[in-house]
Amino acid sequence: MSEITKHIGSRVRFYRKNLGLSLDELADAIHKSKSTLSKYEAGNVVLDVDTLFDIARILNVPVEKLLDYKKPSAIEKAPFTARGFFNRAGNYYMYHLDASMNHIIRSVIEVKTPQEGEEEITAVFYNNVTDYDNLFNCHYYYSGEMAISDLYTNFSFHNQINPAEKVFISAVNSLKNENYTMGLVAGISSVYLVPTSFKAIFSHIQLEDDELILHALQFTKEDISAIKRNHSLLLTNVFSHFGKLK
Template identity: 35%
Template sequence: MSIDKRVGKNIKKYRLAYKMTLEELAKQIHKSKSTISKYEKGLISLDMATLEEISQVLKVAPSQLLAAEEDEFHAEELEGEFFDRQYMYSYDGRSKRILRSIIERYILSDSGQMRIQLFYDVKDVQNPGDCKALYAGMSRKYEFIENYTLQNQNNPTEQVLICCINSLSLTNRKLGMLTGLSYKTMLPVAIKVMIASSVLKEDNELIEGLKLTKEDIKISKKYNLFTIDQFME
């Protein structure tokens, strides 16, 4: 993929995540709708000043607009560079469906911290910008544990914490808990999640692994706290 198409794809991804129209973005950077459309299609190149201006409007670092997809990325891992993409799954008992989300991680330094973008509840993993909510924040990894601290970019009062632990039997998956305010009800919630390094098959087996188990509920009642006790085998 050429750099123009790559940048254009990233602009569209973040624009959609902010529920922003072509006209709205064009107005904010004093360009025409047609010009923004051409940027997103990779038909014309951006100068550095325009790239910086768009990154400020979309509240991302310029490096994130330049970021390559995972299968394109072969460069040395530099500060702020795209590192990898993870796939987060949860089960919504109200709508009886699996919620799929995408986590993009960007290297900051050798401190163990990463910059995070969470595209929550996407319709298609190939189009993460078409999501219900966009979160940004940081993650830190401690051996087999990783914590994510994130803030809703459209509603700063909504912040979430994801704590997860690597499965001992499934090395490409991490089971964890997302806690914070529901973007639907704005009430405190805790959600069981699974984070994988690749796209998972959305079948009954995955649904059962995402649902709260009888043991989860039993422990919650016994100790008056919500915790997750088992991995999906």
């Protein structure tokens, strides 16, 4: 079968698992056998249009999310005119602290290459990744857009399962460092179910120094003093903790 058919099947599998549906449950919902659905997901059978729309409806995703295959191009495009850290398509590694367990959460933001005629830069947020070789092995999946300037970069994401759940990320688009930067993530706390904001590190490479990451992500006395003075959460001295990573 074609790469397109395999891609569509893999997207169906990912969104099904993200919703916690078994093969049997989705097969029953679309009035197909489990073996047929398994062949769809493996890319061994082409999905007809009616079934494709049924699956998208049940999985609560726009059908275009299942049809987002993009043919690899031999010519690498350079659609980003802004300089700095977020100046290319590809994967960015993100690190933040789990407030309830005080350990580092590893995530990946995948920035898509805009196709000809597209104005928006789309992105995918794989939150809490357990396997870098298979990003679909994540706890939460978000899709959205990226807006970039020479000074900062913003991401706006929404959850597939609950469109009302949104994540907003604002990061420093540093012109001084090629490997990493920091930003703030805002959303709803999964622990306390209230609005929250926390620090995050973004890197072009996988970071292994947990002690240094933990130190950089914690709020310092200077951070607390700045909050009291400005009545807002600000990122200052972004690179003061990263000397060992250079």
